[in-house]
Amino acid sequence: MKRYLRKPLMLGIYLPAAALTLGAFSYQPLEYSLPLDLPQPVAAQTQADEPPQLADLNLPDYVYTIQPGDTLSTIFERLGVSQKEMYQVLESDVSILALDTLKPGDKLGFWLDQGRLVQLELSFDISHQVVFTRASEEEFEYAEVRLEGEWREQVIAGEINGSFFTSAKRAGLSAAEVQSISSLLQDKINFRRDLRAGDRFQVVRSEQYVDGEPTGKTRLEGLRVLNRSRELTAFMFDGNYYDLNGESLARAFMRYPTKRSYRLSSHFNPNRKHPVTGRVRPHNGTDFATPIGTPVLATGDGVVTRVTKHPYAGLYIVIEHGEKYKTRFLHLSKALVRKGQTVSRGQKIALSGNSGRSTGPHLHYELHINGRPVNAMKAPIPVADAVGKDDRMAFNQIRDRLLDQMNASQG
Ligand SMILES: [Zn+2]
Structure with missing residues (x-):
């Protein structure tokens, strides 16, 4: 050093x-x-x-x-x-x-x-x-x-002229937002092949404000792509995206980050105490007793946002799965993906290891919902499902409100 x-x-x-x-x-x-x-x-x-x-x-x-x-x-x-x-x-x-x-x-x-x-x-x-x-x-x-602050909505509308990427950027969306839209609708449309000049899109984006000041954080509330005779939509509801009919746009998550099952060597425990000092040392993940070199799998579709080394966490990877979910994999021996890369559920992203401060070879796996670590073995993980019966009315209200804004933006 x-x-x-x-x-x-x-x-x-x-x-x-x-x-x-x-x-x-x-x-x-x-x-x-x-x-x-x-x-x-x-x-x-x-x-x-x-x-x-x-x-x-x-x-x-x-x-x-x-x-x-x-x-x-x-x-x-x-x-x-x-x-x-x-x-x-x-x-x-x-x-x-x-x-x-x-x-x-x-x-x-x-x-x-x-x-x-x-x-x-x-x-x-x-x-x-x-x-x-x-x-x-x-x-x-x-x-x-x-601080949650307040989210203010605005509509960003545009027309395809050139690629979707350049058209959406020209309308005012960020590169990351364009990427989110592409991955949200990836199973429905091929943005390179299917879009034509003159196709239109409308996005309701909200921006976070705390005490009247923008924090720089934005969120896609809903969007619509009008492609010839087709209409592709996505609406955020309870942190997940659904189409016009309330069908989920996200693919289901896997519960475990490995193909085979391994012994859980340490459970998620936000109140874990240090054995000597007695102070709270949260264990924000689940440890699996994986031998070094065990393939580690992405548990859901997402984008790799970090591949880095930490003196205690060792080599680790962070994947973001849309707005709501994030996963982390610690103590790895080798990363098989790069920052910015799109990964799909079940894809091999790394080999487990014993890097950083670790008491022995294992995989430490974390799931975060809305920025907070949760017990990945018990938390509700995204299941490719429609909006539930009880939530239908609430979903329809949000959807219709967003559609009204999009319609109004067409002038
Ligand atoms: Zn751990």
């Missing part, structure tokens, strides 16, 4: 009053408003002659905005926080794997006590933060904050 020279930075000492900028670091005095749900400084409640006490414990000492090419090591080094502490945070991160999702523009808030890290906040946007808080000399604990 690379060795780092300790060069203690004395940020904030020279210019405590003004905002000090060094590279992308900014020392932010009290005007920094926390995007977090942490307790805000409480005013008043003071004795008559006492000045109000500022609870500046709640404000980060430094806020760093991630730049292209940054690594966690270099960021920690520049703040003079030890690599040992970085590994303590990474150890806690193995349950959530949030640090690997940092991208340029995301913010890191550091709370330091005489150079020692006491809290680290990852702020992905105003609706989503992860906070690592020191629990002891050796350990950090994490908490995740997600």
